[in-house]
Amino acid sequence: YVRAAGVSRLYVSGEESITALDDVSLEVSSGSVVAVTGPSGSGKSTLLHLIGAMDRADSGSIQVGETDVSGLTRKQQADYRRTVGFVFQRFHLLPALSVVDNVAVPLLPYRTAFDKRARALELLAAVGLEDRARSLPSRLSGGQQQRVAIARALINAPTLLLADEPTGNLDSDTGTQIIDLLLELRDSRGMTVLLATHDPQVAARCDRVVGLEDGRLTNDSLYAAR
Amino acid sequence: YVRAAGVSRLYVSGEESITALDDVSLEVSSGSVVAVTGPSGSGKSTLLHLIGAMDRADSGSIQVGETDVSGLTRKQQADYRRTVGFVFQRFHLLPALSVVDNVAVPLLPYRTAFDKRARALELLAAVGLEDRARSLPSRLSGGQQQRVAIARALINAPTLLLADEPTGNLDSDTGTQIIDLLLELRDSRGMTVLLATHDPQVAARCDRVVGLEDGRLTNDSLYAAR
Ligand SMILES: Nc1ncnc2c1ncn2[C@@H]1O[C@H](COP(=O)(O)OP(=O)(O)OP(=O)(O)O)[C@@H](O)[C@H]1O
Ligand SMILES: Nc1ncnc2c1ncn2[C@@H]1O[C@H](COP(=O)(O)OP(=O)(O)OP(=O)(O)O)[C@@H](O)[C@H]1O
Ligand SMILES: [Mg+2]
Numbered sequence: 001y002v003r004a005a006g007v008s009r010l011y012v013s014g015e016e017s018i019t020a021l022d023d024v025s026l027e028v029s030s031g032s033v034v035a036v037t038g039p040s041g042s043g044k045s046t047l048l049h050l051i052g053a054m055d056r057a058d059s060g061s062i063q064v065g066e067t068d069v070s071g072l073t074r075k076q077q078a079d080y081r082r083t084v085g086f087v088f089q090r091f092h093l094l095p096a097l098s099v100v101d102n103v104a105v106p107l108l109p110y111r112t113a114f115d116k117r118a119r120a121l122e123l124l125a126a127v128g129l130e131d132r133a134r135s136l137p138s139r140l141s142g143g144q145q146q147r148v149a150i151a152r153a154l155i156n157a158p159t160l161l162l163a164d165e166p167t168g169n170l171d172s173d174t175g176t177q178i179i180d181l182l183l184e185l186r187d188s189r190g191m192t193v194l195l196a197t198h199d200p201q202v203a204a205r206c207d208r209v210v211g212l213e214d215g216r217l218t219n220d221s222l223y224a225a226r
Numbered sequence: 227y228v229r230a231a232g233v234s235r236l237y238v239s240g241e242e243s244i245t246a247l248d249d250v251s252l253e254v255s256s257g258s259v260v261a262v263t264g265p266s267g268s269g270k271s272t273l274l275h276l277i278g279a280m281d282r283a284d285s286g287s288i289q290v291g292e293t294d295v296s297g298l299t300r301k302q303q304a305d306y307r308r309t310v311g312f313v314f315q316r317f318h319l320l321p322a323l324s325v326v327d328n329v330a331v332p333l334l335p336y337r338t339a340f341d342k343r344a345r346a347l348e349l350l351a352a353v354g355l356e357d358r359a360r361s362l363p364s365r366l367s368g369g370q371q372q373r374v375a376i377a378r379a380l381i382n383a384p385t386l387l388l389a390d391e392p393t394g395n396l397d398s399d400t401g402t403q404i405i406d407l408l409l410e411l412r413d414s415r416g417m418t419v420l421l422a423t424h425d426p427q428v429a430a431r432c433d434r435v436v437g438l439e440d441g442r443l444t445n446d447s448l449y450a451a452r
């Protein structure tokens with residue numbers, strides 16, 4: 001479902017040139033939950049951003065379903081992004097909107113038959129935060145903000161979810177509930193998930209674990225020695 | 227060294243009233259490293275903010291060394307804060323300053339005999355980021371930004387370090403190095419550390435572990451059953 005081939009991303013600014021990803025090839029089957037692990041700075045966020053068309057690869061190609069993600073125009077990238085759920089490592093909630101309005105933001109471009117606010121409240125309940133629906137993000141703890149970001153990423157019932165360290169600010173019980181939720185959506189809807197994580201307990205619950213080091217894919221549980 | 231007695235903090239905004247801390251009493255001896263654990267939303271950040279005079283308790287008292295933290299005027303709070311190292315859960319790096327200038331910011335009010343930039347570079351090296359000294363924070367990965375925030379908190383050689391989930395965005399090897407650094411500063415300088423963490427492996431390396439739940443202190447390894 002997700003096919004990355006020979007993907008590289010080099011950040012050049014002034015005199016420094018950082019190789020964030022180096023010739024990464026990865027195929028993820030539809031409806032699987034894949035953990036991307038690796039040291040700080042190894043390229044996890046960069047990989048997710050490229051697959052989500054938040055950024056463009058310098059070389060290589062990325063295919064998601066029928067879409068050639070790496071070949072899209074700016075406008076096509078924006079259209080594609082609306083179909084993908086993205087949980088950012090830094091959350092990026094809108095400070096002036098209430099929690100429930102933040103969750104509903106991805107629904108705004110659509111005329112829908114259902115009640116947007118009701119669906120947003122449903123998702124907030126799924127992440128344990130329905131009682132904070134009217135709060136501003138600044139009034140929430142770090143882990144609560146992270147969960148709002150997760151609810152927002154799921155509101156469009158995306159077929160692909162890219163989650164950048166979605167449990168990094170959560171205690172293990174809450175983190176377990178969140179992973180339960182993602183696995184349940186894989187089972188019921190066939191949602192494909194790529195999640196970057198530093199938590200080995202989270203990685204252990206995924207269908208597959210791939211590892212990055214200095215921008216290179218260095219291990220893959222699919223091909224691990226038995 | 228840190229004495230909190232009957233500390234409560236209630237957030238009231240409009241119709242909602244959230245009890246973030248409820249009658250918390252805690253004594254931390256000088257030169258010890260204490261982990262504060264607990265579910266998302268249990269009050270860890272609030273406790274650290276109160277001890278660091280970033281916020282004022284609604285009741286109870288907080289003493290740090292000779293200072294009655296809970297009784298300070300606004301100006302005295304600002305003076306006191308300069309003596310404490312604080313690693314924020316959301317980092318709060320200044321986007322327009324380079325990494326090394328960010329680390330050196332707490333030194334700005336002081337005329338010093340030493341080279342501020344050299345000391346900042348030393349700390350960056352201690353967290354593995356000396357080669358990114360001139361980068362802007364936005365050009366760093368999440369875990370790299372977190373480490374810059376840690377270096378900044380240590381630049382004034384504080385006697386008290388308040389670290390809010392300092393390894394939340396780090397892989398376990400890098401996280402281990404950071405905790406090594408904090409324990410080394412405890413040993414060499416007698417630095418007192420209170421760190422909020424969701425990572426049981428981090429908590430296990432601390433001298434003591436206390437747990438919060440719904441704003442109340444519910445366990446303390448110092449008084450744990452044997
Ligand atoms: N400014 C505020 N206004 C209203 N409620 C607040 C405010 N700041 C924090 N809270 C609430 O107080 C409670 C404790 O928050 P705190 O940030 O201390 O939790 P925490 O233990 O650090 O959580 P996490 O592990 O998710 O970071 C939470 O329910 C939070 O939503
Ligand atoms: N805009 C940028 N300009 C320059 N370098 C960048 C930029 N964005 C990321 N990098 C660098 O690319 C490398 C990979 O970054 P990335 O954010 O993908 O790492 P990561 O694996 O997500 O790390 P972490 O676990 O710390 O979040 C890092 O060395 C980072 O500093
Ligand atoms: Mg990252």
Ligand SMILES: [Mg+2]
Nearest residue numbers: 141142271315
């Ligand atoms: Mg917190």
